[in-house]
Structure formats: C-alpha cells, structure tokens
C-alpha cells in the first residue's frame with residue numbers, strides 16, 4: 001500500500017492519500033482502545049479527534065517527503081547518466097596513495113561527485129590536469145590505468161618520479177614530482193575519461209606477450225588482470241625488466257595474479273640485481289628478443305602448438321626500439337606488435353650529409369604558420385621541429401601532454417593548409433583538426449586556431 005502511495009506522481013494526491021491512509025491506520029485502533037476503556041469521557045473524544053488530526057498531518061507530510069526522496073532518486077539516476085556521458089574534465093579525489101617502489105607511487109582516484117565511472121579497456125590511460133602554483137598554466141599529463149576490475153569504482157594511476165637528467169641544469173619532471181610530493185589523500189585533480197588505442201582484446205584466444213621495463217609495467221598489469229579475470233584460458237607471458245628489486249614495482253601484485261591463473265607466465269629480468277634480490281627474478285639481463293626466442297617461444301610452442309602471438313611493448317624509448325627491431329628481424333609482422341611510448345625518443349643527431357634539404361622534404365622555401373588566437377604569423381623551417389616545439393620557442397604555449405601523438409591533448413583546428421605527420425597519430429583526430437605535437441607544415445601557409 002505504502003509503495004502504491006509512493007508511486008503517485010502528483011504531490012497533492014500523494015499527500016492526501018498518505019494523510020488518509022495514516023489517519024485511518026492510527027485512528028481505528030486508537031478509537032477502539034479508548035472507547036473500550038472510557039466510552040463516556042469527553043476528554044476521550046477530544047483525544048480521538050487530536051489523534052485523527054495528528055496522524056493526518058504526519059501522513060500528509062510523509063507523503064510529500066516520499067515524493068522528495070523519489071525526486072532525489074531520479075536526480076541520482078540523471079547524475080549517473082550524466083557521468084556515463086562524461087566527456088570533459090571531471091573532479092576526482094585521491095582516495096589512497098600507495099608507495100609501490102623507490103620511484104613509483106600509486107594514486108587511487110574516485111569521482112568527487114560520487115557518480116559512476118565508466119569501465120575501460122585494459123591498456124587505456126587517463127589524461128589529468130594539475131594546477132601547480134609555480135606553473136604559468138595548468139599542466140596536463142597522461143597516465144595509464146594500472147588496475148582492472150569488472151566494474152570500476154576507482155581508477156588507479158601509478159606514477160614514476162622523474163628526476164632531473166644527470167649532468168644537466170634541466171629541471172626535474174614537473175607533474176610526476178608534484179604528484180609525489182604535494183598530492184595526498186583528499187587532494188583533488190581533474191581527469192578526462194579513459195582513452196587510448198594501446199589496448200588488449202580480452203576476448204581473443206591468441207597468446208599475448210606483454211613486455212615492459214620500468215614504469216611501462218602499468219598498462220601491462222591492467223591487461224594481465226583483465227585477461228585473468230575474463231578469459232583465464234588465454235596464455236599470457238608477462239616479461240618485465242627492472243634494474244633491481246628496489247625499482248621493481250607490483251612484483252607481489254603480479255605474482256598474486258599468476259598464483260591464481262596458471263596461464264599467466266612470468267619472467268622478471270634484473271639487469272643489475274642486488275644480493276638481496278636472489279629468488280625475486282628469473283633472468284639476469286634485459287627483457288629482450290633473445291629471451292623471447294630462447295625462453296618464451298619454446299614454452300609457447302609446447303603449450304599452444306604455435307608461436308603465433310600478439311606482442312605488447314611499453315617502456316623506455318631505447319628498450320622499445322630494440323624490441324621492435326628485434327621482432328621485425330625475427331619476422332614477426334608489424335601488425336602483431338602494439339606499443340606505447342611514454343616519452344619521445346631523443347632526436348637522433350643528424351649527420352651533415354643527412355640534413356634534410358627544403359627541396360627533399362617540403363616543396364616551399366618559406367613556410368608560414370599563422371597562430372590566429374595568439375595573433376602571431378611566423379616563418380617556420382625544418383630546424384624548428386614540430387609545430388608544438390616551434391610555438392613554444394615563440395612564447396606560445398598550447399595545451400599538450402604526451403608529445404607523441406597518443407593523447408590528443410594538442411589537437412587544434414586548421415583552417416588553411418595542411419600538415420605532415422612525423423608518424424601516424426595514435427589519437428583520433430577530428431575532421432578539420434591536427435595534432436601539433438608530431439606534425440610540421442606541409443603547405444606554404446598553415447593557419448591554426450591557437
């Protein structure tokens with residue numbers, strides 16, 4: 001009955017029905033009891049009247065309140081719907097901060113609005129925005145999601161502190177040091193929804209080899225966890241390289257997944273193990289192609305009757321270069337090798353004979369870039385690098401993050417001309433837009449909405 005009353009959408013009718021219902025429920029037994037005890041007493045009759053009025057009032061108010069709580073529930077549903085449509089920056093609170101190794105710390109993020117968060121495909125990343133007091137503008141960076149569960153209630157980012165490069169006066173990493181030193185439980189940061197195409201299809205049955213070094217382990221944990229949870233029959237090789245045990249994050253966590261999933265095969269490679277690392281690693285040296293040829297391939301052949309696998313690489317630029325070249329030389333087709341760069345490789349020193357001429361790379365002698373919002377028109381030459389580097393050198397500071405065409409933060413509208421990409425962008429690029437972090441002008445004049 002109460003549920004039926006709560007279901008009445010008109011608040012007046014609901015209050016009326018609730019008032020009548022409660023006054024009836026309270027009054028009938030009260031009248032019976034009072035009349036039995038003292039039927040002729042005038043004050044008994046008055047008491048009955050007061051009971052009717054009071055219960056009708058309580059019923060009416062609770063009828064209205066039921067409507068209020070109903071509308072709160074629908075507001076929540078609306079909020080949830082809004083949250084699943086989350087497209088831009090959203091506030092997250094750091095729920096937990098956990099040290100994983102000497103250089104990596106994890107941050108568990110929950111949405112401040114208390115709404116739902118969408119699940120993600122293992123391997124994807126979050127783009128975060130930090131307001132760092134000393135920085136002239138917000139700092140945007142991307143971090144892989146390093147955990148996985150069937151329905152996310154939090155996101156975990158695991159961030160390596162980037163020290164200043166040795167023997168230079170260059171500063172230490174801005175965002176990573178800020179996160180380590182000044183972001184704590186309760187801090188609030190902004191994040192965009194999970195994105196990225198370096199993803200593992202959990203439903204595939206093809207064996208996968210996940211190879212990482214350093215902080216490149218983060219997307220691999222999410223991939224190993226998701227597969228162990230959703231498709232544990234699939235054989236996965238988890239190869240990870242670290243200098244020694246002190247820098248090896250998530251060892252216990254990955255070991256625990258492997259204990260539950262016999263199809264997750266682990267090989268840890270320490271290049272300079274300490275004495276105390278005995279028993280913590282399987283191979284001394286690097287996680288490289290020789291390890292794949294000599295250890296992984298024979299195991300895979302005996303377990304899967306084939307060595308046809310998908311390879312996922314994430315780590316330092318030199319590690320990835322060496323693996324990609326080694327796999328290609330070993331005749332692994334390029335479409336079987338997926339990789340994600342966290343950092344741009346240092347530009348190769350160009351020998352004089354290799355210096356590209358304007359004629360060999362670009363048709364035009366002078367290329368003009370118009371940065372329309374900044375009101376600057378500037379001449380670009382190949383030595384100026386990417387459009388992003390050129391803009392920064394000229395005191396224009398567009399939003400950007402990865403500098404490798406992965407995150408899409410630097411995407412901007414192009415209203416005239418065309419650009420050449422140094423490499424194919426991984427991020428989706430909207431029609432009429434370009435990524436400036438990996439592109440250079442292709443036409444004599446390029447007009448950008450920056």
Ligand SMILES: Cc1cc2nc3c(=O)[nH]c(=O)nc-3n(C[C@H](O)[C@H](O)[C@H](O)COP(=O)(O)OP(=O)(O)OC[C@H]3O[C@@H](n4cnc5c(N)ncnc54)[C@H](O)[C@@H]3O)c2cc1C
Pocket residue numbers: 125141142143144145158159160161162163164165168170171172173174175176177196215218219340341342343402404406407
């Ligand atoms: C898709 C993707 C996923 C990622 N996932 C992760 C992850 O899971 N975990 C993680 O830790 N990182 C991850 N990264 C890297 C991360 O986004 C940041 O690039 C990283 O944290 C460094 O940012 P920073 O602000 O600390 O350093 P920055 O300030 O950007 O500096 C980068 C490096 O350059 C050095 N440097 C600064 N100025 C100079 C200069 N003038 N000359 C020479 N060197 C200089 C700094 O000391 C530092 O070592 C990911 C990147 C991408 C693209």
